[in-house]
Amino acid sequence: MKRKNRRKLWLPFISVIACLALLAGCGTSANETNNGANAGGKENGNLDNYPAEKIDFLVGFSPGGGTDTTSRKITQLLSGEKLVEQTFVVNNMPGAMGGMALMEQKKRQGDMYTIQGVSGFMTPLWTEGLGATLSDVQPIASLTNTEILIVVPKNSPYNTVTELLDATKEKNITVGIVGPQDGEDAFTWNKIRTAYDMNDLNYVSTDGISESLSLVLGDKVDATLLLPIVAKDYIETGDLKALAVLSDKHSEFLPDVPTLQEEGIDVISKRYYGVVASAGVSQEIIDYWSSKFEEMIELDGWKTYLEDSGLISEFHKSEEYIQYLETEGKEYQEYLQSLQ
Structure with a gap:
């Protein structure tokens, strides 16, 4: 098959990403306004009573999809089983293959009350047009593989x-x-x-x-x-x-x-579901959430959900999860270059 049509097929997605980046740079989210009113309230501070307020759980896809369903199950178990003594608000921000929510989280740097459920290797972070990269989020852990x-x-x-x-x-x-x-x-x-x-x-x-x-x-x-x-x-x-x-x-x-x-074909493809925090939060925050997820994956309710959803449990802490994201992301960038 000739590759002469590849560039044409690639451009629409990049155009969407570029427009998203432009809009994100000009807009102000409701959370930014709240952060201004609570100077230091949402950013790194005293962890003795953490979390002292509700957690905003971002999802970059529409309600009802796989990423959304898994995210809602996580918040249900963490709160319902009293692993986290706080409420969660699932905040769907669909658009640009998850790019909308990633740009929102970039704007919430240091916000320890925002986490996000993500799928795969967060494709939009590896394109040139989004205006966000892996350094703009802080991976906590992967939880499942598809x-x-x-x-x-x-x-x-x-x-x-x-x-x-x-x-x-x-x-x-x-x-x-x-x-x-x-x-x-x-x-x-x-x-x-x-x-x-x-x-x-x-x-x-x-x-x-x-x-x-x-x-x-x-x-x-x-x-x-x-x-x-x-x-x-x-x-x-x-x-x-x-x-x-x-x-x-x-x-x-x-x-x-x-x-x-x-x-005889040396290819392995994993599509993790993981959770990321805002860039700039302390290691204590990452460790807190990682420990909570480790407790959660042992719950019968979680194991039943995985079986019913056709998901495989694959827990990796931050370091291993980042290695997966970087490896897949860099290969993906090479693939995009081959389409030009």
Whole structure:
């Protein structure tokens, strides 16, 4: 497949990010006004009674999505189980693939009463147009990982992932991706293309995983990436075939599916859910929240939620979490440069 159309597909997302950065630089949030009225009240100070007021839990996506649902479960457990003797306000700020909420948190530097639930490696932080970087937040911990499957229609001639990828040398192979060509799905496919001797893929962009599911069920694409919680029933009924899981071990939900590494393709893809604090908060604040999350992940309510949601528990403290974010983010930046 020729790459001549890649730049055109990349520009709309960057334009949105650039406009967001411009608006964020001119605006004043309600929280900034509150901070001015409470000089020092929300910023680093006496931790003896922390938290002494409600916690603003930002979410960069609309209500009802995966990031939002997990964030709300966390606040419910922390407060309901009395791990944190304070209330939480979940504050949805959708826009620019999570960029709106990240820009808001940047403006709240040093605010120890704002934390945020984030997914993946926070894609907008690694683009040039947002005006925020990883240094503008302070990662606390990752809590979950989402497994990713490569699936094909039930009548697909491909029964292994290598058969699918080898076919790119003979014909055009079309895959469904959530989001634009500079999004995480396309980035994941590019990792596979880089690691395996194959030709380029044709992408069909969708607005969400439900649309990607419809495309592959309707035999409109040759393959797509799906989560086990979405694909499991269709795989068990024979309506889809799972060719590989992009983890370093077999899926907890579909243990018979081989890993990419077992198929000779050295690619592992993790999509963490994590929580970040505002830049400039003290290490004591980071340690406080990290310890609370460590307690929370042992609760039966959390374990039941993970099982019901098709999520894998993967707790990493700040240092390991930052390493994941930096590694994925830098690879993503290289991918964006290749699209120009």
